[in-house]
Amino acid sequence: MATSARDRTSEHRKGSPDGPVHPLHARLQAVHHDLSGDTGGELRSSIPLLAEADPDLFGLALTTADGQVHQVGDSGHRFTVQSVVKPFVYALALADAGPEAVMAAVGVEPTGEPFNALVLEAETGRPPNPMVNAGAILTACLVDGETAAARKDRIRSGLSAFAGRDLDDDEQVSESEKGAGARNRALSWLMKDNGTLPYDVEDALDVYVFACSLLVDARDLSVMGATLAAGGRNPVTGEQVVDAELVPTVLSVMGTCGMYDGAGGWFVKVGLPAKSGVAGGMVAVQPGQLALGTYSPPLDEHGNSVRGFKACTRLSEELGMHEFRPGGRGLPVTVRLDGPDARSSAGRTSEEEDVLAAHCSRLHLVRLQGPLTLLTADSACTALLEAAKGWEAPHWLTVDLSPIGWLHPPAVDLLQEAVDSLVDSDVHVRLVDRVRENRRPWEGATPDDTLDDLDAALRSAEDELLARLG
Structure with missing residues (x-):
């Protein structure tokens, strides 16, 4: 007979010396325990410092749309956000420049290509969507700020509001990424040649690399995702970070494009808008309900965290989180x-x-x-x-x-x-x-x-x- 999710979590529930354990916390503990020994995947080698990460680190966090936070494992270990930053910078660009201007500059169609593919829309020369590198480079230029330094300040403050705390950046990783960024530079010049990047190439790359080098942990990612789940309002701090009307656009693009050339398989198995990053972070959002944040450095062939993918798959199955699952949400109990x-x-x-x-x-x-x-x-x-x-x-x-x-x-x-x-x-x-x-x-x-x-x-x-x- 198959073991139920409830049976798998019972030992984690009973093992606490502090008395009763919240079932969501016990569920995270069980998933973390079962996946901790998974050794699949490889560290990212294209950015030298990321290849030095400890492959055994594994953190899980869950934040509900009313601000309850549950976290286990290495959920407090900080790492560079990398591409997980893309939907949040996109949200800031929509807020600052307006949806019309942003969508005129960057498309919203999935590509089925890797995140760093040298691909632009054939007819327009635009980046296909804001979740691939070309689109993210341009999107980072659309936030408020007359200079690269001002745009970096806006991104830092905006991402800090999403996370509910002041975020630092990792200058070492930033420099490492700049030194290994020939492909991003090629994408930028390709857009420049097509007339779709009306900014200085080095300034654009500087802002984008800075955004990717912000330091977060799995808890931060879950709070950032829960801010989207709660209609743009950070459920921990209560701050309205972006207008609720912008959130469906962000989540829709995450759902179709967030997991790159693995987006189809992800949505069939997990069914949630999500975004991954090559440092091993991942965020998945159940609109109106909650968000998951995960961290585990080893990646699969698509650049997604192996343990993070498996953890989100299992939690989605056990908690019935798939967006196309029949049922309703209703009002709070x-x-x-x-x-x-x-x-x-x-x-x-x-x-x-x-x-x-x-x-x-x-x-x-x-x-x-x-x-x-x-x-x-x-x-x-x-x-x-x-x-x-x-x-x-x-x-x-x-x-x-x-x-x-x-x-x-x-x-x-x-x-x-x-x-x-x-x-x-x-x-x-x-x-x-x-x-x-x-x-x-x-x-x-x-x-x-x-x-x-x-x-x-x-x-x-x-x-x-x-x-x-x-």
């Missing part, structure tokens, strides 16, 4: 913690009432409302686990799912994993689900964990507390 005064309507003896009144701080009720999606499941799991941090075992928690109208099956798995984590910490959980026959079965600790009546569930928790106290 409302989580209301009613606290220790959550009681049933059962008639009690005076002695029972005295005991329940003295120990009612051990009784809790949480009600979830609205569709259950990955984003809303994350919020629900966070609320449950955060609330449980201050509880001294044992406690009894009733989770009312009755107001939920639509369930995304992988989101159900996440919520169930949070419940399992609570059970592991001596929290006795009851689920209330009135339409179980229409939904994926819950797999609680015992067959009686899922009830169809809220009052019955509260009464059951009270009965167990009374029995526990003798």
Whole structure:
């Protein structure tokens, strides 16, 4: 029998000395653990300093559109962003120069060619899209700034706003890249000869190489991607980085062109707008929901991180993230913690009432409302686990799912994993689900964990507390 995603994450959930573990964090831990031994791929040799990277480094991060960050492994190790910068510089160019001017200068069609191919549009002489090197060189010139130095300042500040922190650049990698940049120089002169690069070639290359040399980590990439997922608003800082109306254009080009000549295979397997870089970074975005950031230096033949590709593929499968998967997102779930005064309507003896009144701080009720999606499941799991941090075992928690109208099956798995984590910490959980026959079965600790009546569930928790106290 195939091992389920929930089974694969159980040991990572239970192994924490800090109590209950968020199921998304446990999911990242399981993926990181399983892929850490993968030795496929080669380091990038065209830029000398990148060939010196440690092939064993591997970091994963996930940031939701409401600002929850989960990260594992070498997620804090910094590296140069390289081509992962392209969609974000494109977003800045759209914001500064306007969509009309940018699209007049750079196309949006996929090429099926490598990222550094000496290819321009036959009829216009334009770069085919902003995700290949020719397009990115020109796009970097379209951000605000009268000089190369001013454009570099704009790119640094704009990318820092996407990441939610001030980004530095790596001058050594920048110089290394300039020295090995004969092909980019050829692309620039080809555009210059076609009249599509109305800027000084060396200035244009200087700005582009600077953008690629900004230092990020996997967490930064996940936050930057989540800013696109949240409509241009950084979900961690709250800053509106670019207008929401520009985001569909950026994500559309990422979806069709972001993974170069491997874009088709990527979208079939993973189904998310994404961008990779030759330093080993990768970002993948689920619009309205979350973003993944990965780092692992060994690359495949397309220039994409081997471990990053596999991690995104597996997480997309397990969490149902593919953009063309049937289903909906809906509005966020409302989580209301009613606290220790959550009681049933059962008639009690005076002695029972005295005991329940003295120990009612051990009784809790949480009600979830609205569709259950990955984003809303994350919020629900966070609320449950955060609330449980201050509880001294044992406690009894009733989770009312009755107001939920639509369930995304992988989101159900996440919520169930949070419940399992609570059970592991001596929290006795009851689920209330009135339409179980229409939904994926819950797999609680015992067959009686899922009830169809809220009052019955509260009464059951009270009965167990009374029995526990003798």
